[in-house]
Amino acid sequence: MYDYVDGKSDWMAYGLPVEGQSGPFAGGVVTAAATCRVEETVAQVRATVGATRDAVVVVDATGLVLGLLSPEALAGPGEDQVLDVMAVVPSTVRPSVEVSSLVSSEAERVLVTSSDGRLIGQVVTADLSSGPPHDHAAEGPPHDHAAEDAQMDALFEETMSIVRERFGDSDPSPEELRALLRERLIAAGRTPEQADQFLTEMDDDEESS
Amino acid sequence: MFQSIGREQARKLLDGGAQVVEVLEENQYRQAHLPGAIHIPAWELSRARAGELDSSRPVVVYCFDTA
Numbered sequence: 001m002y003d004y005v006d007g008k009s010d011w012m013a014y015g016l017p018v019e020g021q022s023g024p025f026a027g028g029v030v031t032a033a034a035t036c037r038v039e040e041t042v043a044q045v046r047a048t049v050g051a052t053r054d055a056v057v058v059v060d061a062t063g064l065v066l067g068l069l070s071p072e073a074l075a076g077p078g079e080d081q082v083l084d085v086m087a088v089v090p091s092t093v094r095p096s097v098e099v100s101s102l103v104s105s106e107a108e109r110v111l112v113t114s115s116d117g118r119l120i121g122q123v124v125t126a127d128l129s130s131g132p133p134h135d136h137a138a139e140g141p142p143h144d145h146a147a148e149d150a151q152m153d154a155l156f157e158e159t160m161s162i163v164r165e166r167f168g169d170s171d172p173s174p175e176e177l178r179a180l181l182r183e184r185l186i187a188a189g190r191t192p193e194q195a196d197q198f199l200t201e202m203d204d205d206e207e208s209s
Numbered sequence: 210m211f212q213s214i215g216r217e218q219a220r221k222l223l224d225g226g227a228q229v230v231e232v233l234e235e236n237q238y239r240q241a242h243l244p245g246a247i248h249i250p251a252w253e254l255s256r257a258r259a260g261e262l263d264s265s266r267p268v269v270v271y272c273f274d275t276a
Contacts, residue, residue, distance in 0.1 A: 003211040004219040004271040008231070011243055011271075014216060020241035 013115035015095030026102060027095025029128070030112050030121030033057045036082055038066060043078030045069060057111060058086045063118040065092060065111060095120055103128050211270070219269055227267040243271065 004011075012018060015027025034056045036045040049056055056074060058067040067086035076085060092111040093102070102110055105125045112120045178199060214222070223229060223244065231242045232251040242248070249258050251272070262268055 001211050002214045002219070002222060002227070002267060002269045004216070004269050005213045005275055006216060007271045007274045008233070008237075008241065008243065009274040010216055011219070012241065016216075016220070017244055018241040019244055019246075020239055022240040 009096070010115065012096030013094045015112070015114070015120050022098060024099045025095055026093055026097045026099060026110070026112050026123050027120065029099055029123055030095065031124065031127075033109075033111065033119065033122040035059045035119065036069060037061075038081075038083040038086070040082050041078060042069075042074060042076055042080045042082065042085065045082060046074060046078065049074075054109065057090075057119055057122075058082055059119050065090065065113055065117055065119050068111075092117070093123075099123070099128055214269070219271070222267055222269050225267070227269050228262055230262070230268060230270045232270060232272055237273070246271075 008018075012025070012027070015025070015030070018025075034049040034052055034054065036048065036056050036058055037060070038058055040048075045056055052074070053071050055071060056069040057065060058069055059065055067082075067088045068090040069082055069086050073080070073085040073087075090111055091107075092113040094115060095112050097112075102123055102125055108125060110123045110125060112123060114120060229243050229246040230249050231238050231246045232249060232254065234250060235248065238246075238248040247261070249261070
C-alpha cells in the first residue's frame with residue numbers, strides 16, 4: 001500500500017490528467033511560451049525567438065520563472081542584458097485553475113506554472129472559447145428557493161392543523177400522514193408526480209439526517 | 210503498512226497498473242479524481258471495502274493534500 005501524501009492538489013498543480021465533472025483546467029489548454037535566460041542579451045533573445053510580438057518568459061536552467069521580457073524591451077537596444085530590462089515576478093496560475101476563471105482575465109496571456117514555480121506554458125485568453133452568450137431571459141425568472149421553502153412551511157403547517165382536526169389527540173400513522181400531505185400538495189397545485197417526488201425527497205432527507 | 214510516496218512514484222505506479230483509491234468525500238471525488246481512481250471514503254475504509262481491491266496489484270491511496 002502506498003500513500004501519495006501530497007495528494008490530488010499536488011497532482012493537479014502539475015497539470016497531470018484527472019477525470020471528473022470539473023474543468024477544463026488551465027493545464028489542459030496551455031501552449032508553449034517562448035523563453036530566454038537572464039544571462040542573455042536582448043539581441044540574443046531576438047535571434048532565438050524571431051519576430052514575436054509576445055512577451056518572452058525568463059527562466060533559469062530548471063524552468064523556474066524569474067521574469068518577463070516585454071515586447072517593448074525585446075524591441076530595445078540589443079546590448080541590453082535581459083536581467084536589467086525584464087519585469088520581475090510575473091503573475092502566474094496553477095494548471096489546476098479552471099479555464100472558466102481565466103476567460104474574464106484582462107491579461108492577454110496567463111503564465112501557467114507548477115506549484116514550485118516552474119513554467120508549464122501559457123494560456124492565451126483570447127483563444128479561450130466562452131461559447132455562445134448565455135441567454136438568461138430564456139430561462140425565465142430565477143428559481144426562488146426561499147419563497148418555495150416558505151410555501152412548503154406554510155403547507156406543512158396547514159397539513160398539521162388538518163391532522164389535529166381530524167385525528168385529535170391520537171397520532172396518525174405515517175401512511176395516513178403521508179396520504180394527507182400528498183393530498184394537500186396536489187390541492188396546492190402540484191401534479192401527482194411532483195407530490196410523489198416531494199415525498200420521496202422528504203423521506204431521503206429524513207433518512208440522511 | 211503504508212509507504213509514503215511522491216508524485217513521480219505515484220505516476221510510475223499508475224502507469225504500471227496500480228489501483229488508485231481516493232478517500233475524500235463523494236462530491237470531491239465527482240469533481241475531479243486521478244485517472245481510474247475508485248472512491249472509498251476514509252470513514253468507510255474497512256476489510257469489506259478493501260475486498261473490492263485486487264490484492265495482487267499495488268494500491269495507491271490519496272487524500273487532497275498533506276493536511
